[in-house]
Amino acid sequence: MAVGTVALPEGIQLPGQLKDVDHDALAVGMPVRVVVDTLFVDDDGGEALSWWFEPA
Amino acid sequence: MRDVAVIGIGMHPWGRFPDKTFVDLGVHAVREALDDAGLKWTDIPAAVAGLYAWGSTTGLSAGTSLAARLGETGIPFTNVFNMSATATSVFRSAYQVVASGEEDMCLAVGFDVSPEGFFGPIGKPDPTDTDYLRFKMVGVTNPGYWAMEARKRMELHGTTERHLALAKVAASQHGSLNPRALYRKVFTEEEVLASPLVADPLRLYEICATRDGAAAAIVCSMDVARRYTSTPIRVAAVALASALHGDPTLKLGTLCASVGEDVPLLSDSYTSARRAYEMAGIGPEDLDFVEVPDNSSWHYLQYIETMGLCEPGEADHMLEKGETLIGARMPVCPSGGASSFGEAVSAQGLLQIYELVTQLRGAAGARQVEGARVGMSQTYGQLGNASAAILTV
Structure with a gap:
């Protein structure tokens, strides 16, 4: 996994998982966008969402 | 405030001890410290203990549990927890008990048993706990945080994977000389670079293990210290600091950094070190050696700069030139550090004090820093909370 x-343009920095990235192509300063996607589905079928970043 | 000295130190070796309880470890360290000072348990008028956060109710009243084993003498026993600053905070509280004149003597003890593997959130799943959320929502372990800081450092200062490996090599050379270190093998650069990546760019041998251990120190007023020892070690400073707003560090257990202008990385550690220098009336140029919180190779490099021992970005060159080794300009972690012991959170700061006192007594044997007169320890901690101590002969 990649983290x-x-x-963010608002002035804060935050960590998140990177989605659909080539690990060898990761570089400091690369542009990404925020996406919301499924983190996991619990035993009752409940979906947990989280923030992710993907290459912009 | 009165002058305060350390007159006794003790420790239980770091490691894994499935046949012992956490209280056993603390009892061992305290008895060693009492023997070192030539005291009996009944001579101790006050005590402060670092609590064992993973150890349920008994762990949360660690010191009181210890008193039940050593003998219930009615003394005030304060239980303290301050994440990785715990043991130095314990030492600070014990210092204050004596410096304020409340008692002539006080025991400081930290003992801890680590969970297996990576540290995880403490307590029940709690969606309002940022530490729980960082594991659950982002999946970032402690080495993950350190890896991101290491990447920033590589970008900013040109630190390479070789520098990260050399930090382990240097620490292992010191650890090999310490009979009480857990890991005593001398590593080569090639061996470190061949170890598995844990959180790119940090490798297995560049991250300290989580282990169990205990350490204790007995402090007393300088006026009476010479009754107990011919070599009282003066507590010149012990300081604590939390983070500053605008700190660019992604602090352990948090999910955002509000990056401001002109605020130093690891602002809590930076401030605690400056506060300690001010209290001791000295500067980094007066130090003979330091114990840094070398939780990873990134810490080893970064703390040399955070403590003001060189300019930002210069630690890599100090390391390359061997200037952090015993016998050189600024020996870093002559004990071998967390790299050679592992980390036992609530005891680690007192393990550093143990090393400072041993060096300043001139009793460090093969790893002795010749002529050591001033030593400093520094901790790193969750959410940005750090402590520093300066001891002198």
Whole structure:
């Protein structure tokens, strides 16, 4: 898995999982966008969502 | 405030001890410290203990549990928890008990048993706990945080994977000389670089293990210290600091950094070190050696700069030139550090004090820093909470 810290235009930085990235192509400063996607589905079928980053 | 000295130190070796309880470890360290000072348990008028956060109710009243084993003498026993700053906070509280004049003597003890593998959130699943959320929502372990800081450092200062490996090599050379270290093998750069990646760019041998251990120190007023020892070690400073707003560090257990201008990385550690220098009336140029919180190779490099021992970005060159080794300009972690012991959160800061006192007594044997007169320890911690201590002969 890949995790990165992302600087948002609002001035804060936050960590998140990176989605659909080539690990060898990861670089400091690469542009990403925020997406919301399924983190996991629990035993009762409940879906947990989280923030992710994917290459922009 | 009165001058305060350390007159006794003790420790239980770091490791895994499935046949012992956490209280056994603390009892061992305290008895060793009492023997070292030539005291009996009944001579101790006050005590402070670092609590064992993973150890349920008994762990949360660690010191009181210890008193039940050593003998219930009615003394005030404060239980303290401050994440990785716990043991130095314990030492600070014990210092204050004596410096304030409340008692002439006080025991400081930290003992801890680590969970297996990576540290996880403490307590029940709690969606309002940022530490729980960072594991659950992002899946980032402690080495994950350190890896992101290491990547930033590589981008900013040109630190390479070789520098990260050399930090382990240097620490292992010191650890090999310490009969009480857990890991005593000397690593080569090639061996470190061949170890598995845990959180790119940090490798297995570049991240400290989580282990069990205990350490204790007995402090007393300088006025009476010479009754107990011919070599009282003066507590020149012990300081604590939390983070500053705008700190660019992605602090352990948090999910955002509000990056401001001109706020130093690891602002809590930066501030605690400056506060300690001010309290001791000295600067980094006066130090003979330091114990840094080398939880990873990134910490080893970064803390040399955070403590002001060189300019930002210069630690890599110090390491390359061998300047952090015993016998060189600024020996870093002559004990071998967490790299050679592992980390036992609530005891680690007192393990550093143990090393400072041993070096300043001139009793460190093969790893002795010749002529050591001033030593400093520094911790790193969750959410940005750090402590520093300076001891002198």
